[in-house]
Amino acid sequence: MRTPTVEAPFSGEVRSPAEAREVGADYVNAVGKVIASHVRNEYTGAAIFDEPAIGLAPTPRDKWLACRIAMEEYGHHLRFQKLATELELPDALTGAPLSVFEYELTTWVEFVVLKAIVDLAEVVLMDELVECSYLPLRHLAQALMPEERFHVSFGAVRTKELARQPARRAEVQEAVNALVTFSLPFFGRSRSSNNDAFRRWGIKNRTNDQARAEFIERTRAFVVDDAGLEYPDVSASWDGR
Ligand SMILES: [Fe+2]
Numbered sequence: 001m002r003t004p005t006v007e008a009p010f011s012g013e014v015r016s017p018a019e020a021r022e023v024g025a026d027y028v029n030a031v032g033k034v035i036a037s038h039v040r041n042e043y044t045g046a047a048i049f050d051e052p053a054i055g056l057a058p059t060p061r062d063k064w065l066a067c068r069i070a071m072e073e074y075g076h077h078l079r080f081q082k083l084a085t086e087l088e089l090p091d092a093l094t095g096a097p098l099s100v101f102e103y104e105l106t107t108w109v110e111f112v113v114l115k116a117i118v119d120l121a122e123v124v125l126m127d128e129l130v131e132c133s134y135l136p137l138r139h140l141a142q143a144l145m146p147e148e149r150f151h152v153s154f155g156a157v158r159t160k161e162l163a164r165q166p167a168r169r170a171e172v173q174e175a176v177n178a179l180v181t182f183s184l185p186f187f188g189r190s191r192s193s194n195n196d197a198f199r200r201w202g203i204k205n206r207t208n209d210q211a212r213a214e215f216i217e218r219t220r221a222f223v224v225d226d227a228g229l230e231y232p233d234v235s236a237s238w239d240g241r
């Protein structure tokens, strides 16, 4: 097999962990990094945002929805963990969590904005995996997408309701500013040898900055056009600081 490049990426389909190992260690390493980041992020997000949100939810219906979302996010962690186990990856939970998890969630308003913004980042990342060369990961992304879209639409509907209330508007705007900014590193650095490997192996097809620009475009449309709020001044490039 010729060595794939970013310009002429691997175009095959890899159906199983055994086939991934046949393609080679570089392929397993690249697809393993993408899977491990989801193993870690789904777990961390569920533990520090979704589970505490059950306690913050103001009504029984909101508590029920928060329980459902937390259950689904822990479920996503378990599904990605199954792929990681099948590929015999090292324990993903020992890696450093993403900077977005430094956000301190203290109110229900922050939680609904987080679902509208941060889960949209997750949707942008998973959208790409729907065409990934590793079919177990492609199929998992396809299976989880409806739940991620539900999280975003739950957050978007509640954010818009709150933004219409003059007394809550400033609080919503503040959460939007913080959460858009916190989500940008989610997409990785502008110059990234990991991203080069993901594109070489047909695991992703965009640069980190292209994915980040799409997130900015989609969240801007929501924040400005749908919620009537202001969008923070942000950049589509990120160098790790
Ligand atoms: Fe998730």
Ligand SMILES: [Fe+2]
Pocket: 073, 119, 122, 147, 148, 151
């Ligand atoms: Fe989600």
